[in-house]
Amino acid sequence: MTGYTIAELGDWNKKLEALAAKNGLNYYDQHFELCDYEDMLCCEAYAGMPSHYPHWSYGKAYERQKTFYKYNMVGLPYEMVINSDPCIAYLMRDNTLPLQLLTMAHVYGHNDFFKNNRLFKERTRAELTLEMFKIHANRIRGYIQDPSIGPAKVERILDAAHALRFQTDRHNSRKLLTRKELASDAATPLPESLKGDLLGFLAERAQLAAWEKDLIEIVHYESSYFMPQIETKIMNEGWASFWHYRLLQELNLPANLYLEFLQRHHMVVRPLSGHINPYCLGFKLFASLAESPDGLAKIMEVRALERDQSFLRRYLTRELCQELNLFSYTIISNSIVVKEVADETGWQTIKNALIMNVGLAAIPKINPVAVDNGTLSLEHVFDGRELELNYAKETLKYVVDLWGGRVELATTLNNRKIVIQCDTDKLVLVK
Amino acid sequence: MAIFSDGATGHSDRSAGDRKRHHELLEDAIRRNLGDIIAEENIIGQSSTKKFKIPIKGVKEYQFIYAHSGGAASGTGKEKKGHTVGKAAASGQKQPGLGSVGNQPDEDVYETEITMDEIVNYLFDDLKLPAMDRNKYGLIETERQFKYAGYQRKGIPPRLAKKRTVVEKLKREQSLKRNHENTGDDNRLPFREDDLRYRRVRTAARPCANAVVICIMDISGSMDQTKKYLARSFYFLLYQFVRWRYAKVEVVFIAHTTEAKEVSEWEFFHHGEAGGTAISSGYAKALNIINERYNPDAWNIYAFHCSDGDNWTDDNATAVGLATKLCHVCNLFGYGEISLNQSYTATIRREFESNLAASNFVIAVINKQDDVWPAFKQILDRQAVGEAHP
Structure with a gap:
């Protein structure tokens, strides 16, 4: 570690937590784990899970990320945080103190979001996350080691299930069925409850062995676990960025540290020309909402109730579209052609185009x-x-x-x- | 209160297994796409270390996705309606910064570089010259090999014979005991220079089967640039294959128009000529060379001929006759017909098909670049010939 100790980090953390509590953030217990860049790459490949079943696609993700990093095409994530109770976040040991503090405050933002956003509350059970991933990993390893099954057969099913991982129920309408409903479901070739859930349907009705269906169920579980994160990418990052900015301002950092923090912060929330930077868009939206009279209560409510689509639909204004120079485009024979710019008539089109491309709407x-x-x-x-x-x-x-x-x-x-x-x-x- | 822990333990490389599997799949993908490389790249005459960039199609993770048709993005504020602002990129770069909590699929662009040597390795891994008769041993043809033969007291460390050294030490220990000499306080007897034994090495010469590959190419006027290119692609593959698989196989190049001559490798792959076609001349030359230099009793002979089949009609009967003779002396005789427009003009292929019945004769048709590799495989994948013609 460069220039600070874990104990010092703990002291800073105490202050951060006091500020977070004062501002009304409500989060799970937080575990920080310090790691080096190899660990971080690995973590990223396995979606941050300390325990995860093996599949070649994670090896590919790792190498891809490592290559990009090696050729300086992307920076490493400063941090990795998973939706669990206690919330686990990884910090890179080599980061400077201001960057570490930014990251920690950022993590508290995510942590609060995980605990309070409706989608997470309804669809995931944070206290079971780590255990579930571990149980699933062990079960799949068991199938791989089973001499009558083996890696090739497991891979066949996982490859296929991964291809359909986003073809699951999007509205979480899976209810516990009564005995009567179950009986009538069993009699129909395509029960009502599975009509919006291709992967779930296959897990139940395909001509597969029990262990094969179990593999699909595991992938299905993982999809429903990640679904809220996909649906709230802009909000989640915006919320975390909003809070790291506010908490660090209140932290009274010495001038030299504060300067570096500001620099890092602007790197994180800068607009990326030709792309949509979720950190930037989310941050701007929350910041503008917080300026209203009872801003704090308002943003707390927004973070609890919305998802990216509704968030943008309700709160993306013409002024913001203009400030971010948003434009919409079509692709005509491989060229990106500007369709609308953020003016009087164009901004609604841009907003709609954006909404069509966030969360699950993009799939x-x-x-x-x-x-x-x-x-x-x-x-x-x-x-x-x-x-x-x-x-x-x-x-x-x-x-x-x-x-x-x-x-x-x-x-x-x-x-x-x-x-x-x-x-x-x-x-x-x-x- | 948050807990900090330092994961400073020597972490296990948890992605190692998954990376290995991914690599296997990559290799598979390369293998599968090699046919395309041969079809697309100008491989003729490339040196063995030249690197080819090849796209890999095999390890994409397919999902249902939308065709990329539009969207919204941040700009500079200077965008104007209807202006083109860039090219649609295949891969989106991720921004540096805070960790991603989502899991969005993005486009894979894989490109890997491999050398001609590696291509050859992948390509020919499971191919060999069919019907090779191991009994046709030669005296000159040898394969150099190191063989261990006995032990010696001096040698280089890599050749240390550990087992033998221990035996020598035990022998010394026993003799000391027998002579009731004191072997030390704690009965520990260290190794001494004298105990060390090294393996002796001699080179063994192993005779291997004599084989000669005869490449006959039609370079007449009717063989235009494209046709010649196809023929050369075929021979280039063949030549690479033979060089790779067999250390000591001889290759003879014959080019013919109305008359045939033996040429060098370079001439064969680079020269063009014009004139009429008498296929029999090429075959006669081949038979001639076999008579002079390669006795069929001692040699495995493989002959390959590429032509557009546009032969002088008068010559057809002679050609078929000589081809039959070639089939008698050769382990395998392959004929590749290059017919670009698949015209229905009578070519010598018809003659061969109706008048040449030998089980070690193979015909392949090459219409376009894509056909070269299948034709090549078709001709060499003749394991059955071995049984038919021992």
């Missing part, structure tokens, strides 16, 4: 609609945006892997309704 929704004679029919919920055909074909093969029979997907391409078919021999037909 197409594919639903099971019918089972007929062993053929599973799927439907793409078409909202004007077309599927990437090549990806759709390849992903359909994975559906066949799980389903064990012919699968058809109905979608719209070039204003024409088409059906993509895939048989068990993996021949894909488009008609």
Whole structure:
């Protein structure tokens, strides 16, 4: 560590926690773990989980990240935080003190968000997170080591389930069913409760062995755990950035430390030309909301109730669009062409384009609609945006892997309704 | 109150297993895409260390995604409606900064660099010259190998014979005991220089099968640039393959128009000529060379011929006759026909198909660059020939 000790960090933390409490943040117990950059890369590859089941895609994520880091294409995350109770965050040992303090305050923001946002409260059980991931990891390792199963068969199912990991129930409408409902569900080939949940449907109805269904269930669980994070990326980062900025201002840092903090802060929340920086957008939105008369109460309410889509719909104003120089674009033969700029008429279009591309709205929704004679029919919920055909074909093969029979997907391409078919021999037909 | 812990323990490399598996999948992907490289890249005459950049298609993590058609982004404030502000990039760079709590899929762009040597390794891993007769041993053809033969007292450390050294020490220990000499206070007897034994090494010469590959190419006027290029691609693969797989296989190059001559490797791959076509001339030359230098009793002979099949009609009968003779003396005779436009003009392929019945004769058709590798495999994947013609 450079120029400070863990004890000193603890002292600073005491002050930070006092300020956080004074401001009304309400968070889980916090564990900070100091680590080096290799650990951080590893952590990032496994979504921060101390225990996670093995799959090659995590090895790929690690190497990819490491390569990018090596060639200076991205910086390392300063911190990694997971939604659990107690909340675990990793701090990089080599970071300077001001950066460490920024990160810690930032982590308290995330921690508060995890504990209070509606989506997290309804869909995740933070006190079970670590244990669940560990149990799942052990179960999958068990299947891998089982001589009658082995790594290849496990990988086949995981590959396929990962391809469909976002094709789950988006509204958390899965309720506990009564015995009667269960009985009637069992009798129908496609029960009402699974109509919006392709992965869940496959876990229940595909022609698979019990352990294979268990693998799908595990992936399904992980999806529902990460879903709130995907749905609140802008809010979550904005909230954490808002609080690191406010807490560190109140912390009365010595001038030299404060200067470095400001510099780092501006790096984090600067707009990225050609992209949407969630830190920046979220920070600006919360900061502007906090300026209203009873601002603090208002932002506390917003962080508890909204998700990215509703957050932007309600609070993204024309002034903010202009301040951030937002523009909307279309892609015409590989060129990015500006469609609207943030003026009187254009800003609503920009706002809508933005809302269409955050959270799960950026991922197409594919639903099971019918089972007929062993053929599973799927439907793409078409909202004007077309599927990437090549990806759709390849992903359909994975559906066949799980389903064990012919699968058809109905979608719209070039204003024409088409059906993509895939048989068990993996021949894909488009008609 | 927060807890701080320092994870200063020597951490285990937890992603090692997953990285290894990812690498295996990458290699698979490279292997699968090699056919495309041969189709796309100008590989002829490249040195073995030249690096090729190849995109890997195999390890994408497919999901249902939208075709990228638009969105919103921050700008500089100078954007104007209808202006082009850039190219749609395949991969989005992540911004430096605070950790990501989401998990967004983004586009994979994989490009890896491999050398000609590696390509050759991947390509030819499971191929060999079919129907090689191991009994046709030669005296000159040898494979140098180191073999251990006995022990000696002097040597270099890597050749230290540990077991033998221990035995020598035990022998010394026993003799000391027998002579009732004091072996020291704690009965510990250290090794001494005298105990050390090293392995002796001699080079063994192992005879291996004699083999010669005869490449016959039609370089007449009807073989235009593209056709010649295809033929050369085929031979280049063949040549690389033979060089890679066999240390001592001889290669003979024959180029023919109406008459044939033996040429050097460089000439074969770089020269162009024009004129009429008499395929028989090439075959006659090949038979001639076999007679003079490669006795079929002692040599495994492989002959390959590439042509557009546009032969002088008068010559057809002779050509088929000589081809039959070649089939008799060769382990394998492969004919690759380069027909760009798949015209229905009579080519010598028809003649071969109807008049040449030998199980060690293979025909492959090359219409375009993509066909070169399949044709190559088709000709060499003739393990069955071995059984038919021992």
